[in-house]
Amino acid sequence: MIRFNQVSKQYRNDDGVFYALHDVTFQVEEGEIFGIIGMSGAGKTTILKIITGLEVPDSGSVMIGKYHLSTLCSKQWMEYRKSIGVIHQGYHLLMQRTVFQNIAFPLEINHVSKEETQRRVMELLEIVGLVEKAHQYPATLSGGQKQRVAIARALATNPKVLLCDEPTSALDLVTSKGIVSLLQLIRDRFGVSIVLISHELGIIRSLASQVMILDQGKICEVGKTSDVFSNPISLVGKHLLGRG
Amino acid sequence: MGGIESILLKGTIDTLIMVVISLVISYLAGVPLGVLLLISKPSGLHSRKVLYQVLSRVINILRSLPFIILLTILIPFTRFIVGTSIGIVGMIVPLSIAAIPFVARMVEQSLSEVEPELISSMKVIGASTYQIIYKVYLPEALPSLIRGVGITAIALIGYSAMAGATGGGGLGDIAIRYGYYNYRMDIMIYTVIILIILVELIQGITNYVSKKTNHI
Ligand SMILES: Nc1ncnc2c1ncn2[C@@H]1O[C@H](COP(=O)(O)OP(=O)(O)OP(=O)(O)O)[C@@H](O)[C@H]1O
Ligand SMILES: [Mg+2]
16 A cells, blocks of 8 residues: 655755655555654654655655655646545644534545535544534644544545554543544544554554654664564664563 | 814715725735735745745835835826825825735735644645635634734824825824814814724724634
């Protein structure tokens, strides 16, 4: 579903250029939850920005489903973007729109009819458990509820891939658990592939079938979550997972 | 006393006409210009360095000219456009031209309060630049834009009162003609009171509407 092949991305800082991603190769299968962990600045969000097209890699190739990102024209980008849903760390909701209107936004962008939008948004509200909040504004919601709105919005166009950047980092434990089971439900029900970036190891362990550990733009290890967690090979892995 | 009342009433209406028409014209031109500034600037959605620099400079020059100078420079242009450079009709052109760059900057400022991360995530959802302007920037900044309307209207009242000194009509004209040249202190005081009330009203109404439209 997702294929990164020797992807590198450089940024410039005061000391010159450095690799935010260096020779990164990995694959995410259909319907899989793929965890990414790594210290701050490791390049996790950069991977997400490359998948969403906000950043372009300097070298390497990226395939998402049938889309070869380096070859897309702007019309294909529009089409491709319908096939991915993104949940950002900061929710990124429109504060002057109601919950309903926020979830309807991607449909509006894609000129979906009013009736179809109504039906789809109600269905999504049901899934994320916010039916009674439909006509409230985001400012009146709790963090967990805002995150649910963001998840519903990300699912609106029936994406094949869901990208989650620290979806629970701003939430308390109980609320996080709710979000985790929601993501699980989404995976089971819709068969979407989920890329899950999180520094909360418990969440990765309970959700991800594969995990990748990044450090300074390089992959330290990647493999089955149970293997990596029980027996990390790399120093960074051992350090992050608290083994040795 | 009947005379004073009708003079003041006419002055107030004239001032309101000048301000409202100039306000409408300056927003019709200022909003697109503000949007253009916003998206053409280096960090904007469609960065266009030269366009931004030229636009930005012209706006700064217009904004740094004192209104009374602008008024004088524009006399031939005003005559050409509306056929006269005096009276309330003659004032609408310079008032609008003074307000357009002001509005453009204020719109740019209001819109740039919308977080850049929000804009990039809307781009990822697939919104076009046009959709981002109409469905994200403008609605999200609406409360701030409405406060800007109040600030512009109040600035225009100030300018229009100043324009009275050059035969512009409205309350400023009355204050100068009756109050200053004819030593009618009472009329002078009345016009000032009316101006204060107008400013308070505009401030109050726009603040109220801004609050009502704000859901944060
Ligand atoms: N636009 C940019 N210009 C320059 N450097 C950048 C830019 N974006 C990111 N970086 C740098 O690239 C590196 C990787 O950033 P990235 O956001 O991918 O980290 P991360 O793993 O998501 O970290 P965190 O856990 O803190 O979110 C960091 O050193 C960051 O400072
Ligand atoms: Mg990050």
